[in-house]
Amino acid sequence: MNELHTDLPTLRRQIHQELGRVWIGPSRTIDALLVALLAPGHVLLEGVPGVAKTTLARAFTTVLGCSFRRIQFTPDMLPADITGAYIMNLRDQEFVLRKGPVFSHVVLGDEINRAPAKTQSALLEAMQEQQVTIEGDTLPLPDPFMVVATQNPLEQEGVYPLPEAQIDRFLLKLEIGYPTAAEERRMLETYDQSVAEVRPLLDPHGILALRRLTARVHVAPEMREYVVALSEFTRRHARARLGASPRASLSLLRAAKANACLDGRDFVRPDDVRALAVQTLAHRIVLTPEAEMDNLRGVDLIGEALAKVNYRGPADPSRGA
Ligand SMILES: Nc1ncnc2c1ncn2[C@@H]1O[C@H](COP(=O)(O)OP(=O)(O)OP(=O)(O)O)[C@@H](O)[C@H]1O
Ligand SMILES: [Mg+2]
Numbered sequence: 001m002n003e004l005h006t007d008l009p010t011l012r013r014q015i016h017q018e019l020g021r022v023w024i025g026p027s028r029t030i031d032a033l034l035v036a037l038l039a040p041g042h043v044l045l046e047g048v049p050g051v052a053k054t055t056l057a058r059a060f061t062t063v064l065g066c067s068f069r070r071i072q073f074t075p076d077m078l079p080a081d082i083t084g085a086y087i088m089n090l091r092d093q094e095f096v097l098r099k100g101p102v103f104s105h106v107v108l109g110d111e112i113n114r115a116p117a118k119t120q121s122a123l124l125e126a127m128q129e130q131q132v133t134i135e136g137d138t139l140p141l142p143d144p145f146m147v148v149a150t151q152n153p154l155e156q157e158g159v160y161p162l163p164e165a166q167i168d169r170f171l172l173k174l175e176i177g178y179p180t181a182a183e184e185r186r187m188l189e190t191y192d193q194s195v196a197e198v199r200p201l202l203d204p205h206g207i208l209a210l211r212r213l214t215a216r217v218h219v220a221p222e223m224r225e226y227v228v229a230l231s232e233f234t235r236r237h238a239r240a241r242l243g244a245s246p247r248a249s250l251s252l253l254r255a256a257k258a259n260a261c262l263d264g265r266d267f268v269r270p271d272d273v274r275a276l277a278v279q280t281l282a283h284r285i286v287l288t289p290e291a292e293m294d295n296l297r298g299v300d301l302i303g304e305a306l307a308k309v310n311y312r313g314p315a316d317p318s319r320g321a
Pocket of ligand 2: 053054055110150
């Protein structure tokens, strides 16, 4: 286990290198995917068409070296297309379970907001419970189990926005923006690299070991105070109809631990919390209609929380310090 710890920065570098072969973009996005992997949690990539959401998600899931399925969400999709169903086997005259694509370690839910709410919730239930219920039978999903979903921003036509209760199940939402001009030029030079060339660098056991390591990262009491204060700030905010939930606080703390672990540290610093606050909290904030009309966004509210809520404790609150 300890050797894994010292190896994590190396593994992180390798993953950046591997993904960099097919995806050109800010390295903090790749780090955020790794945070979700370790925390552990599920991740939602949001961006307009053509910014390589699917490319990045596919490359990342390949690197994980786990069983993998992609579910392309469409308006005519049914929950059973995700979870599976009992099918009559005509030869033996009995019902057999045909497991759906959700029974894999890693699921890429592509364009998740193109399916109706009932179908989305089949996946989102699996995400929360790590199990699915098919006609009354509860079946466990593999461990690790991670969903990487993509969606177009909600203003686009032909989408069914994810309900608040469901968006809360994503540990992180990452906004995938346009590349810089330099990045875009580099992409045009290297466009013939295919995602199929990405090599796996992990496997299910390796991922579980990394998650155990993350779970042991030390959190000082002051850090918990800080997380609670940030969440409370969003709940009290006059422009928020719905602030960060207790699940959101837990997510922020877990993401901060994963961030520390990726850095090769065994304790959380206030900077870990700050670094992940927007990505873990902003998507869960529901603004008042007036605030929305003023074009205020969840991101702005979290920015305000970070500016106004002070962390009260030592900068390096390592164990025993
Ligand atoms: N930053 C980038 N790095 C590498 N390739 C890119 C980048 N941006 C766009 N591309 C290329 O653009 C094409 C579109 O990418 P992709 O299908 O992944 O986009 P998407 O965001 O999933 O789009 P949609 O919302 O329409 O599904 C791919 O061929 C991809 O290689
Ligand atoms: Mg896509």
